[in-house]
Amino acid sequence: MEIIAALEMVDLVASFEEPTCRRVITEVRPDIYVKGGDYTRETLPEAETVQQVGAELKFIPLTVERSTSQIIQQIVSSHNREDEVMQ
Numbered sequence: 001m002e003i004i005a006a007l008e009m010v011d012l013v014a015s016f017e018e019p020t021c022r023r024v025i026t027e028v029r030p031d032i033y034v035k036g037g038d039y040t041r042e043t044l045p046e047a048e049t050v051q052q053v054g055a056e057l058k059f060i061p062l063t064v065e066r067s068t069s070q071i072i073q074q075i076v077s078s079h080n081r082e083d084e085v086m087q
Contacts, residue, residue: 014028025046025053029053032058033055036060037060
């Protein structure tokens with residue numbers, strides 16, 4: 001979140017605990033709402049909310065070798081290997 005928030009063109013990065021961020025979208029009313037390319041307008045749970053607030057919905061292509069999930073997985077794996085070496 002810190003890296004994304006540091007980008008000049010980003011005004012707000014929000015975390016949320018709900019299964020979708022419909023409430024955040026309703027409260028923030030963004031101009032543009034961006035999701036990864038693993039979603040489509042039809043599969044995005046908050047697509048209707050995005051439309052209701054008048055935001056533009058954008059999908060960015062997935063880059064598997066640079067996905068946050070993969071980076072997190074690499075960090076966890078590396079940490080686990082370090083723990084194994086120390087034992």
